[in-house]
Amino acid sequence: MADKKLLLIDGNSVAFRAFYALYRQLESFKNPEGLHTNAIYAFKNMLDVLLKDVKPTHVLVAFDAGKVTFRNKMYDDYKGGRQKTPEELLEQLPYIQEMLHDLGIKTYELKNYEADDIIGTFVNLGETADFKVTVVTGDRDLTQLTSNKTTVMVTKHGVSDLEAYTPEHMKKINGVTPTEFIDMKALMGDNSD
Template sequence: MMKKKLLLIDGNSVAFRAFFALHNSLERFKNANGLHTNAIYAFHNMFDNVMKKEEPTHVLVAFDAGKTTFRTEMYQEYKGGRSKTPSEFREQLPYIRELIHHLGVKTYELANYEADDIIGTLATKANKEEYEVVIVSGDRDLLQLVSDDITVDITVKGVSEIEVYNPEKVAERYDGLTPAQVVDLKGLAGDTSDNIPGVTKVGEKTAIKLLKEYETVEGVYEH
């Protein structure tokens, strides 16, 4: 039986990459009403490229529902210190959603959760016998989902440059770690983009070394 292919796109992340891909041309991309259109234009190009490359049978674009999630309830400083979202980007988001709907694709968001959570849930719930899953995002946190059935395409820069992550690529990027160990790596080393502190004086190299020896955070504490 031919496997179906589910394409899951991290809407906020890809739209943000699209905005900065043409950030230098911000004033050139403006319509008669003064609306900036660089993110809309670049998102359309990126979306088009991915659709042609992957040829999915099923597609969903997930969005963040807002700034507060169950994570901010647990840790108030989560994502703190990020610079304010540019208004030129914010004004384009409703039109990016509209563009997606006009292309015949569904979007989804859920109060108290991030796009990552929706993507993670759907990717792991997709029946492995029936679906091959491809995730597109700029967020390396999603590499924890990589498996033989789940590929994560990380947008690197511009509109077309993408790094494709399968289990071998994750091992290559993190010196032999498995996708499941990415969570422990983030916990130990922290994550500046999400303002997660990690363990004092433990950076990525030390975290990788510890996880290669003790496998998990729990394993590190036990020893």
């Protein structure tokens, strides 16, 4: 395969962005059974654009397997400052995964790990196998994964406005390399985490 392209999507993060992209129309996006569908609709629209623009040969959408991870065992209050996920979004997550499966797109989740951990692992595996990797997320922490083989696309507004992070863009925006970004975040801390 001459031009191998791996698209990795942070499923929870993108679903969250999709949900709030159409939040004002929340009550308009319901099926006859009362299921909210705004996140499903916006997620699918974003996916269509990504597949067209990136033209990946391989796609994986990673999801969090639950709220408890190995980090909670290290620090009880890990993500203690996070707001609870709205029920209207939680009810849509299984349908987003079902939609992805129906489209032939693989999803992956692993107990005690976050989608970020899965994506980091697959970035490493993809680069080792000479893939050009594109990561899509709403989490700027994943920009530490940028390299000459990996671009991290971060949602800015809604799900259609994305900012492409490369090592050069990281240096321009943050004044640090992707590796230095890890140290910078460790020194700064993160209220949400």
